[in-house]
Amino acid sequence: MHIKEGQHERHTLSVTVSNEPGVLARIAGMFTARGYNIESLTVADISATDAISRITIVTSGTPAVIEQVVSQLDRMVPVHGVTDLTVLGDHVERELALVKVAGTGERRIEALRLAEVFRANVVDTTIASFVFEVTGASSKIDRFVELMSEIGLVEVARTGIVAMARGKEAV
Amino acid sequence: MAKELSGADILIEALCDLGVEVVFGYPGGAVLPIYDAIFNQKRIRHILVRHEQAATHAAEGYARATGKPGVVLVTSGPGATNAITGITDALMDSIPMVVITGQVATHLIGSDAFQEADTVGLTRHCTKHNYLVKSPQRLGDIVHEAFHIATTGRPGPVVIDIPKDVQVATAPYKKPGKIEHSSYKPALKGDIKLIEAAVDMLAAAERPILYTGGGVINSGTAAAQILRELARITGAPVTSTLMGLGAFPASSDQWLGMLGMHGTYEANWAMNQADLILCLGARFDDRVTGRLDAFAPHSKKIHVDIDRSSVNKTVRVDLPIIGDVGRVMEDMVKVWKARQYQKQDLTGWWAQIDGWREKKSLSYPESKDEIMPQEAIRVLYEATKAKNPIISTEVGQHQMWAAQHFHFDAPNKWLTSGGLGTMGYGLPAAIGAQLGNPNALVIDIAGDASIQMNIQELGTATQYRLPVKIFILNNEYMGMVRQWQELTYASRYSESYSDSLPDFVKLAEAYGWKGIRIEGPDDLEAGIKAMLDHDGPVIVDCQVAKLSNCFPMIPSGAAHTDMILGDEQVSGELDDEAKALV
Numbered sequence: 001m002h003i004k005e006g007q008h009e010r011h012t013l014s015v016t017v018s019n020e021p022g023v024l025a026r027i028a029g030m031f032t033a034r035g036y037n038i039e040s041l042t043v044a045d046i047s048a049t050d051a052i053s054r055i056t057i058v059t060s061g062t063p064a065v066i067e068q069v070v071s072q073l074d075r076m077v078p079v080h081g082v083t084d085l086t087v088l089g090d091h092v093e094r095e096l097a098l099v100k101v102a103g104t105g106e107r108r109i110e111a112l113r114l115a116e117v118f119r120a121n122v123v124d125t126t127i128a129s130f131v132f133e134v135t136g137a138s139s140k141i142d143r144f145v146e147l148m149s150e151i152g153l154v155e156v157a158r159t160g161i162v163a164m165a166r167g168k169e170a171v
Numbered sequence: 172m173a174k175e176l177s178g179a180d181i182l183i184e185a186l187c188d189l190g191v192e193v194v195f196g197y198p199g200g201a202v203l204p205i206y207d208a209i210f211n212q213k214r215i216r217h218i219l220v221r222h223e224q225a226a227t228h229a230a231e232g233y234a235r236a237t238g239k240p241g242v243v244l245v246t247s248g249p250g251a252t253n254a255i256t257g258i259t260d261a262l263m264d265s266i267p268m269v270v271i272t273g274q275v276a277t278h279l280i281g282s283d284a285f286q287e288a289d290t291v292g293l294t295r296h297c298t299k300h301n302y303l304v305k306s307p308q309r310l311g312d313i314v315h316e317a318f319h320i321a322t323t324g325r326p327g328p329v330v331i332d333i334p335k336d337v338q339v340a341t342a343p344y345k346k347p348g349k350i351e352h353s354s355y356k357p358a359l360k361g362d363i364k365l366i367e368a369a370v371d372m373l374a375a376a377e378r379p380i381l382y383t384g385g386g387v388i389n390s391g392t393a394a395a396q397i398l399r400e401l402a403r404i405t406g407a408p409v410t411s412t413l414m415g416l417g418a419f420p421a422s423s424d425q426w427l428g429m430l431g432m433h434g435t436y437e438a439n440w441a442m443n444q445a446d447l448i449l450c451l452g453a454r455f456d457d458r459v460t461g462r463l464d465a466f467a468p469h470s471k472k473i474h475v476d477i478d479r480s481s482v483n484k485t486v487r488v489d490l491p492i493i494g495d496v497g498r499v500m501e502d503m504v505k506v507w508k509a510r511q512y513q514k515q516d517l518t519g520w521w522a523q524i525d526g527w528r529e530k531k532s533l534s535y536p537e538s539k540d541e542i543m544p545q546e547a548i549r550v551l552y553e554a555t556k557a558k559n560p561i562i563s564t565e566v567g568q569h570q571m572w573a574a575q576h577f578h579f580d581a582p583n584k585w586l587t588s589g590g591l592g593t594m595g596y597g598l599p600a601a602i603g604a605q606l607g608n609p610n611a612l613v614i615d616i617a618g619d620a621s622i623q624m625n626i627q628e629l630g631t632a633t634q635y636r637l638p639v640k641i642f643i644l645n646n647e648y649m650g651m652v653r654q655w656q657e658l659t660y661a662s663r664y665s666e667s668y669s670d671s672l673p674d675f676v677k678l679a680e681a682y683g684w685k686g687i688r689i690e691g692p693d694d695l696e697a698g699i700k701a702m703l704d705h706d707g708p709v710i711v712d713c714q715v716a717k718l719s720n721c722f723p724m725i726p727s728g729a730a731h732t733d734m735i736l737g738d739e740q741v742s743g744e745l746d747d748e749a750k751a752l753v
Contacts, residue, residue: 018354021303026295033296051353064483071480077300077320080354 006062010039011086012093012163013070014171015055018078019045026076027055036069037061040095040138040160052080056162083171085163093163097141102129103152111151118144129154173343178307178333179208181344182271185314187214188346191242193233193606194218195226199246200286201273204338218606218635221627223250225599227257227328228588228625231266232600235586236561237607238391240267240322247273248286251332252293256593258328259297263590264414265389267326269317270294276336277305290332299327300355304334307342319350324357325478326389357477361494366502369449369473369490373503374512376447376471378520379407382430385414385589386452386476386496388582394497395419395582398451401500404507406514408524410438412453413574414589421578427524428533431459432725433571436532437524439723439731442467444523450474452496455486456590465730475499532723532736533575542692544569544644544715548576548616551642554699560612561604563587565597565621568650569643571721573616595624601639602632612640612703619645619669629682632708640702641710643675646717654720659727659745675712689713 017023024043031038040058047053059069066084073082085091099120101111104127115122115132118140124131134144138161145156165171176184182205186194195218198206209217220226223245230241241261245254251272261268275284291303300320302313310333317329373379381402387394395418402409402425409419410430419426428435430442439461442448448470453459455474460466463485472488474481475496482491492499535545562577563586564570570587579585586604588596597615605613615622622643632639644650652667676686685705689698689712702709724735728749735741 022291022295022301025292029296064487067483068480071482071484075325075478075480077352077355 006064008060009063009066009086010058010060011066011084012091012161013057013059013073014083014085014163015057015073016046016080017053017055018080019047019051019053020078023053023078024055026078027073030072030076031059031069034068034072036065042160042162056160058161081171083165085165085171088165088171090166091163092166093137093161094135095138095141095159095161096133096135097145097156097158098123099132099134099145099148099156100129100154101132101148101152102154104128107151111148114144114147114151120144173345175341176344177204177208177341178304178310178338179204181307181310181342182314182333182338183208183212183215184344185311185346186242189315189318190239191215194242194244195220195229195233195603196244197223197226197246197250199250199273201247201275201335202244202250202338204335205244205271205273205333217244218602218631220599220631222625223253224256224595225602225625225628225631227254227261227268227270228593228596228599229603229606229631230268231257231261231264231596232563232586232603233607234266234268234603235388235600236583236604238583239607240269240318241603243268243270245270245272246286247275247290248288251288251290255293255297256591258294258330260588260591260593260596261328262297262299264588265326265385266328267322268328269321270328270330272330272332273338274303274332274334277334278336280334290330294330297328298330299325301330301332303332304337307337307340310337310342311344312347315347316350316352319352320355324355358493359495359498361475361492361499361502363502365490365492366499367506369492370503370506370510370512372447372471372473372490373405373407373449374507374510374515376407376515377517378444378446378523379405379449379515379517380441380445380447381405381407381409381449381451382411382442382453383409383415383418383451384412384453387415387418390452390495390497392582394500397497397500397504400504404504404514406517407449408441408521410434410441412456412459412589413587415453416574416585417579417582420580422580429574431456432461433575433721433723435575436530436723436734436736437527439725439734440527441524443469443731445470448472450476450488451500452476454481455484457485460486461725462728462730465732467731530736532734535719535722538716539692541716542689542695542713544646544719545572545576546692547644547695547713547715548572550695551614551616551699552577554696554703555612555614558612559584560614561586561601561608563597563600563604563613563615565615565617565624566592566594567618567621568646568654568719568721569616569618569621571651572644577616594621598622598625598628598639598641599631601641602628602637605632605637605639606635614640614642617641617643618650619643619647619672620649623673626678629679629684629708633683637708638706639708642702643710643712645672645675645712645714646719647672648717650719651721653718657720658741658743659750661743675710679710684708684710687711
């Protein structure tokens, strides 16, 4: 027997939720319980009164699965709203990474040169290392990390994607 | 300033304000303050079950038979974990239920204290919502909100976990006004544009069918009435899922019987050949659809459901309408009448249906020597139908035979575990239903294996003088397991024989019940009469043909059109793809 697979799409969802205990576990658990994928998940309070958090989830699946993911999120009691930014169309996605690179001499200079090209900031330095802060689309960060690995990459920390629709309206 | 009450008293006050009359529960260390508050009042009746799982099923039976939410009270740790099966059952079947669990004191949470379990963590995915109450100030509002969530939208179970120190600490309590939840706002009214489109489709259909489910029953008795009206004006045939039985009268000419795996030939063929399926409060469950790529290939589909996630979950539909099914049907009837639509000429469609009816798919072999289980249900139905009984079931062959051969003309009379398929549901559900309907005839149609799963509840019925009847179709097998083994595994009956069964008559007597044994066809009517004549609880051990199979049947992974009508069509083995399906 064979297990059927459909064509997968990658979607970025913006979910606003009540900032109550267990809400992240509830949402993450729903994904595992129903066999949905989470490629990236970020969460932080976005309100003045600590009442609402925005969760940005990057998920992948067939169009039917993505529709179910949105519906399943939408029916959860603490969820205020779900927006499929990928369906909405024009939106910006950003990720931040901290990238530690070690090396001396020519390697050190090359690291700085590349950082300049990527508009990465130096947020920590020693005689033999840098920590760069780089922001942008995930593909840009992938590329930066890839280049640094040839120079002396030590470790990487990434935030996951945050995203927002373009234009003046709130979604 | 309002008087300060203990958390336990706040709970009691809130439950009283919410109109709760009965709580099903079992005491323990972490709920002792609540039990002390129960001792000191007379407004709420506490029913002491013998196992926490039974408390949840009793609450489900109470809810299903009365339309009111069922309430459960159990202790921390094992009390809560024992309740989980019933909580999950209520989630799957959309039963309104509030489960109050005790928890260790807040400062002990996370320390692996005695009888500590992470109840909110464990129940997060088997509840509609849950709460851990960290202060008595929040308790009153949370209880009211929990009932609001459990009973509105798509109903379901809500757990409130209350640490012991919160039950003891004091706070003022005030009954809140109307609940306005910040994020939970279920839609009731369907979009009128979509409803108009649906009515247009219905009026133009040549081979329409109404496919109804448990949502019609959850929507209330008015919904069942409006369904009759919708069926009357359209003239369309009506079929229902297991959960929806009773919403439409089985005595109607338009009734096709249940559909799905053990549904009638005419219901499944009508679904297959329809040009329009109007799905009302049902969810295209795998037991209903059979093989998905062969499901109803010629039809447009309209799906009315209060839960958006039910739409397009397994079957793509052409027109989804999100809203309360009763309200949507009401609007459909209004639109139909406003547009002065006339009933389509469905003569050809009904002729086709009558052809399928001639298969008499619910017929069964006759026997003079032994009681056919279907015959036992039929005789039970004939003997009790005038009393308008409430029927609960366990899970298995007896459940399907009851669904096929017991007929319901009203909602809230049929209590069964559909989605989760929980053996041991029927007896506690019958107890709950009897408490909600003290004068009704309540019968648990059971199997010899299932009944043993919550057999301890015989004591509960005895204690509260509840005259529930248990009618066991005893074939000495886990019949449905045996049937699948016969159909799929060449009759290798692995562990499906009910060895060492108790003497059910003696067991009944040990609990203060009456016990009756029916051994052959000649005793059947007299045995049922003796059961009905006894005004207390009765177990009937009805010994039926041991190897009967439940037909018709759509085998696992087959299409509606591949129905098996009898033993002669059974092949005995299936391929791996079919074996892997549930």
